[in-house]
Amino acid sequence: MSECDSVEKSTESNSSARESQSEHDGVPQRARLPLNRKRQGKSTSLYGKNPDSKLGPKAALSQGATLLVQDPSAQKLQWCKTPLTALVIRKPGDFNINQPYKRAIELLVERHLRVFVEEGTVDSLCLPEHCKPKLTFFNSEKDTLTDKIDFIVTLGGDGTLIHASSLFQGSVPPILAFNLGSLGFLTPFDVESMPEAIDKALAGEVGLTLRSRLKCVISTKDYSDQLHDIKSLENGFFRKSDSQASYSVVNEVVIDRGPHPYLCHIDLYVDRRYVTSVQGDGIIISTPTGSTAYAAAAGASMMHPSVPAILIVPVCAHSLSFRPIVLPAGVEIMIKVAADARNTAWAAFDGRNRTELKHGDSLRIITSIYPLPSLSKLGQLEDWFSSLADCLHWNVRKPQKALHKSEMSETSSSAVSLSSLTMDEASLSP
Structure with a gap:
C-alpha cells in the first residue's frame, strides 16, 4: 500500500482524526x-540522522524536546x-x-x-x-x-x-x-x-x-483580561464580535501614532512579561517573510522565510539604543497603549484593516499554526x-578594478622597502 x-x-475511516x-x-x-522523510536522502537534523539528546554525562533534554532542524x-x-x-x-x-x-x-x-x-x-x-x-x-x-x-x-x-x-x-x-x-x-x-x-x-x-x-487578536478593554489562550482561537473557537477582531498576516503588523502629532507610546510584553515601552513613530512585528519588506526599510536584518522567528523592529525610535531584535517563533507578544500616553495608537495588518488601539485595548500576536x-x-x-x-x-556594486602589472610591481617594491626599514630598526635597537 x-x-x-x-x-x-x-x-476516510476516522473523520475526527482527519480534522x-x-x-x-x-x-x-x-x-x-x-x-516519509527518509526518501529525501538528506538528513533533516542539525546533529545527524539520530541526534543524541544527552547533554554531557548526567544531563539530557526534557521529554518532548528535539534537536531536529528542518x-x-x-x-x-x-x-x-x-x-x-x-x-x-x-x-x-x-x-x-x-x-x-x-x-x-x-x-x-x-x-x-x-x-x-x-x-x-x-x-x-x-x-x-x-x-x-x-x-x-x-x-x-x-x-x-x-x-x-x-x-x-x-x-x-x-x-x-x-x-x-x-x-x-x-x-x-x-x-x-x-x-x-x-x-x-x-x-x-x-x-x-x-x-x-x-x-x-x-x-x-x-x-x-x-x-x-502571524495570528493577531485585538481585544477591547473589557475583554482583554478574559482572553487567556489565543492559540485556541485558531482551532475554530473564534467568532468576530464588537469586543474582538482577528487577522492572519504574511508580512507584518505595524503599530504607529496614526494622525496624532505626539510620539507613539506603547508598552511591549513578551509571554505576559513587561519588556519595555516604545516611544517613537511606531513598531513593526514582522514574520521572516516580512523581513524583506517594511522591516528591512526600518533597519532589520533580512531573514530566510524558513527561519522560525518573530522580528520586533522600532520605527524611528526616540532612543538610539533601541535596535531591532529577533525572538523565537513560539512566544506571544502583546501590545498595549501606555497608561500615560498622550494619544491612542493605530494598527495595520499587512497594510490593511487599519484599527485604532485605545487605552486598555490589547493586541496579542503569535505565530500561526x-x-x-x-x-x-x-x-x-x-x-x-x-x-x-x-x-x-x-x-x-561596481567591482573593484584589478591592478596593472606596473602597479603591482610598485606595490611589491613598497612592501619590500617597508620590510627592510623594519629590519634596520630592529638591528639598531639595544
Whole structure:
C-alpha cells in the first residue's frame, strides 16, 4: 500500500482524526508534506540522522524536546488526493493581466478542475463555452472558501499573494504565484511557463516554502483580561464580535501614532512579561517573510522565510539604543497603549484593516499554526537569493578594478622597502 493510500484510508475511516490532523498540519487535506522523510536522502537534523539528546554525562533534554532542524530541501508538495478545485486570483485594474487570467482558467478547466473566481473579474473575458459551466463565482466580502479550495493560482505581485492569503484565516492551500506585478519578491514563476508550472504543481513535482504567518487578536478593554489562550482561537473557537477582531498576516503588523502629532507610546510584553515601552513613530512585528519588506526599510536584518522567528523592529525610535531584535517563533507578544500616553495608537495588518488601539485595548500576536505554502520555482534558497538580487539588488556594486602589472610591481617594491626599514630598526635597537 502506498503512503498516500494509507493516509487516505485512515482519513476516510476516522473523520475526527482527519480534522485534528488538519489543524496541526496547517495544510489542506488534499495537499500534505511528504510523510516519509527518509526518501529525501538528506538528513533533516542539525546533529545527524539520530541526534543524541544527552547533554554531557548526567544531563539530557526534557521529554518532548528535539534537536531536529528542518532541511529546506526536504519540504516538497505531495498530493494525497487528486485536486478537484482551484482558485484563481488576479491583480485588479490591470488590463495586461486579462490574457494570462483567461489562459490560467482555460488550463485549469482542461485539467478537469472546477475554477473559483471573484465576481466581476471575467466579464470582459471571451471565455470558451466549455469553460463557463466549470466556473464558480464568489464574493470575498461575504463568502468563505474554507475547505472548498485545493489549489491556488495568483496573477500579480506580492500584494495579490497577500490578498489570497487573507481569504484563508485557517488552513491555506498550496499557492502557485506568477509574477505580473511591480516587484514580485514572493512570486517566482514567469507567466510564459504557465502550462509547465501548473502541470508540475498538480503532479507534485515542485518544492515548497512554508511561510509563517502571524495570528493577531485585538481585544477591547473589557475583554482583554478574559482572553487567556489565543492559540485556541485558531482551532475554530473564534467568532468576530464588537469586543474582538482577528487577522492572519504574511508580512507584518505595524503599530504607529496614526494622525496624532505626539510620539507613539506603547508598552511591549513578551509571554505576559513587561519588556519595555516604545516611544517613537511606531513598531513593526514582522514574520521572516516580512523581513524583506517594511522591516528591512526600518533597519532589520533580512531573514530566510524558513527561519522560525518573530522580528520586533522600532520605527524611528526616540532612543538610539533601541535596535531591532529577533525572538523565537513560539512566544506571544502583546501590545498595549501606555497608561500615560498622550494619544491612542493605530494598527495595520499587512497594510490593511487599519484599527485604532485605545487605552486598555490589547493586541496579542503569535505565530500561526497555519503557514502560507508557497510553491518554489528552483528551490527555497535559490528563489530567495534570486529575489534578493533581482528585486532588491542586494550587494550590487561596481567591482573593484584589478591592478596593472606596473602597479603591482610598485606595490611589491613598497612592501619590500617597508620590510627592510623594519629590519634596520630592529638591528639598531639595544
